[in-house]
Amino acid sequence: MPLQWFPGHMTKAVRQIKENLSRADIVIEVLDARIPLSSRNPMIDDIVGKMPRLIVLNKADLADPNLLPLWERALKGEKENIQVVQISAKTGKNLPQLIEKAKILCQNASWAGRRAVRAMVLGVPNVGKSAIINYLSGRKSRNVENRPGVTRDVSQSIKISASLKVIDTPGILWHKFEDQAVGEKLAILGSINDEILFREDIAVKGLEYFYQNYHKKLQERFNLVPEEISDDMFTLLETIGRKRGCLVPGGKVDTEKAARVVLTEIRDGRICRFCLEKPSAL
Numbered sequence: 001m002p003l004q005w006f007p008g009h010m011t012k013a014v015r016q017i018k019e020n021l022s023r024a025d026i027v028i029e030v031l032d033a034r035i036p037l038s039s040r041n042p043m044i045d046d047i048v049g050k051m052p053r054l055i056v057l058n059k060a061d062l063a064d065p066n067l068l069p070l071w072e073r074a075l076k077g078e079k080e081n082i083q084v085v086q087i088s089a090k091t092g093k094n095l096p097q098l099i100e101k102a103k104i105l106c107q108n109a110s111w112a113g114r115r116a117v118r119a120m121v122l123g124v125p126n127v128g129k130s131a132i133i134n135y136l137s138g139r140k141s142r143n144v145e146n147r148p149g150v151t152r153d154v155s156q157s158i159k160i161s162a163s164l165k166v167i168d169t170p171g172i173l174w175h176k177f178e179d180q181a182v183g184e185k186l187a188i189l190g191s192i193n194d195e196i197l198f199r200e201d202i203a204v205k206g207l208e209y210f211y212q213n214y215h216k217k218l219q220e221r222f223n224l225v226p227e228e229i230s231d232d233m234f235t236l237l238e239t240i241g242r243k244r245g246c247l248v249p250g251g252k253v254d255t256e257k258a259a260r261v262v263l264t265e266i267r268d269g270r271i272c273r274f275c276l277e278k279p280s281a282l
């Protein structure tokens with residue numbers, strides 16, 4: 001079944017973003033550093049046009065450190081109105097750089113230095129927009145949960161510092177994934193509501209990627225001996241489920257529970273730091 005998720009509140013969110021965009025000087029586009037390409041909403045380009053943009057690679061502490069610098073260079077390109085920063089809203093890594101790079105984008109504006117930069121924060125669900133704002137502002141300004149669809153309305157400006165104010169927005173996806181692999185990656189990392197998914201299918205897709213790209217780390221995390229690592233990913237899911245005690249009466253593996261285990265391990269970075277795509281995809 002093709003993956004898609006565009007509930008009614010996202011239509012409202014798109015309208016609110018367009019109505020409030022004139023309040024902002026720049027856009028802060030938050031991406032998941034593990035899927036920088038797949039977590040870029042193509043609708044955002046149409047909405048914000050050529051506005052100065054700060055691309056934030058959040059969850060960098062969970063991403064493959066060998067690929068992060070390549071992603072940063074690829075996303076920055078030669079464009080003067082784009083800045084890129086790697087951060088972790090969870091650990092606070094590089095968050096002060098976010099403020100400084102926002103100021104750089106506006107350094108030539110006629111009002112520069114006389115008032116705070118006003119930024120609208122955009123991104124797909126569950127990339128950590130509200131978590132970034134909470135950390136920077138030092139208060140529980142927005143609800144934060146590790147699931148999509150928590151922020152629902154475009155709020156008033158939130159003061160981050162004397163030089164930066166931000167407007168948080170709900171996460172928005174787009175109506176149709178032309179490439180189903182994009183939808184699969186978003187689902188693996190929790191940007192699509194789990195309640196509408198066949199979790200076993202998504203977990204199998206996740207295992208397939210780790211099997212192909214982080215084979216040894218996968219083996220170590222689930223304590224698998226070589227003969228237990230099947231190239232049939234559903235069989236591998238069952239093996240992991242058995243090892244983790246995901247059983248029903250009679251000793252059969254509860255594959256739904258096993259899928260939850262696998263997806264949690266992936267999303268929380270317990271297997272290893274990883275990226276599900278490489279900059280060559282740009």
